[in-house]
Amino acid sequence: MAISRRDVLALSGLALASSTLSGNSDLNNKTKSKTAKSLTDYKAPLHETKNPRVVVLGGGWSGLAIAKYTKIFAPNADVILVEQRHEFISCPVSNLWLVDKVKLEYLTHDYLQAARKNNYIYFHATAVDLDKENQVLKTSNGDIKYDYLVLSPGIDYDYSKWTKDIAFENRLRQEYPAGFIPGSEHITLKNKVLNFKGGNFIITVPSGNYRCLPAPYERACVIADYFKQKKLKAKIILLDENNSITIKEKGFQSAFNELYADYIEYVPGTKINKIDLDNKMVYTEFDEFEFEDACFYPQIRGAKILERVGLAKDAKNRLEANINPLTYEAIDAKNIFIAGDSRPMGFSKSGNTSNSEGKYVAALIAQKINKTKQIKWEPPTTTCFSAVSIEPEKAIYIYTQYSYDKTTETFDFADTSSSEDWKKDGKVNASSIYNWADALYADMFN
Secondary structure (H helix, E strand, C coil): CCCCHHHHHHHCCCCCCCCCCCHHHCCCHHHHHHHCCCCCCCECCCCCCCCCEEEEECCCHHHHHHHHHHHHHCCCCEEEEEECCCEEECCCCHHHHHCCCCCHHHHEEEHHHHHHHHCCEEEECCEEEEECCCCEEEECCEEEECCEEEECCCEEEECCCCCCCHHHHHHHHHHCCCCCCCCHHHHHHHHHHHCCCCEEEEEEECCCCCECCCHHHHHHHHHHHHHHHCCCCEEEEEEECCCCCCCCHHHHHHHHHHCCCCCEEEECCCCEEEEECCCCEEEECCCEEECCEEECCCEEEECHHHHHCCCEECCCCCCEECECCCCCEECCEEEEEECHHHCCCCCCECHHHHHHHHHHHHHHHHHHHHCCCCCCCCCCCEEEEEEEEECCEEEEEEEEEEEEECCCCEEEEEEEEEECCHHHHHHHHHHHHHHHHHHHHHHHHC
8 A cells, every 4th residue: 555646746845844944955065155145136025114024934833823923913013934845734643644544634734825814924935044143034035134033943853873874874864764854754654654564663762852752652553553453463663762651651651551562562761773774673782673664763953054053052962042941032143033843941842832832932022023011931831642542543641831940940840731541531532633733723824
């Protein structure tokens, strides 16, 4: 079985990028010198304005919320959303698409519609450089002068713990993609699942605050259920760098034990020492594992554009945004804000978190534009439903906000609640996946 031609056509043009600023947009010096022209040499084809211009770079969950709510909170602002993709595809809920529980149309949304409905401009372009002194964002379609700039560039993968060989890294990216940057990675992974004939299928879980903490465990569950329904002689080998399941442990562990004892082998505390792609072997500190297929999810880092334009800090080599954690302002540029999955705070790198965080960042920008009293810090909200089975559909749930300790200058969880009893609440939680997604898609795209 393979995914439909219609799905492939719908996903064309989305290869490898989850945001306007992916690691693959890096330019060599020659290209950079050609594009880094002055504003008068190569202006973007945008209208002139005397109003404050807010440029939002990256049309993910955070960027879309910031563009919409900046316009709501500061109606006189001229808001431009810069994004290199032609259409939005959701990473949240995509695990269900991998096993044919939702259609691609459910995940796919229209940037033009979002811009029309929310009264801002969608500008299709790729960022290539930034002139902070003159407040100019340089893009593949021309230079954009800004008063306020928001970078919401998402993540890049970091394979350095596994290999320093670029050719080998490219093989991992191409042959066994992680599937956490929407587009071609998801097409490849879906084809792997639907065409799997049996044997070991390896899924890895990175350490640190990776994108969507429960997603690898959810993915293991839904793929195992798919294999189970197909009566395949197959097993998910879930190699987790962490010492235990990072979130919703009770719910996922009971699903592994009671639903997929013959289909999931969970191996925590696993450090991968070597991956042999030619012989399809993974070597860890204590074991070795054969595999027929895999998706290797490495550690993540902030998008490389932040490093290139001098807005990243080396926090244990994660190179996340160098910002004030309460105001999201860049340390050396108070009119530049950085939000979403590249921010350094330990908030969940998830859709709901980015959406709620984006509304707060929009309020901060509007406060500057409107010259009103400084607003109080608002914690983002993480609301997350994870499927544990697809036949029948059952899910688990967690909700949390965050607190800030001024003395230690650290963040922690606050107001946390969960529903991890999938036997009792699983069907209700499963239906809530779609209610949640419908509400968030409506918020971003109307």
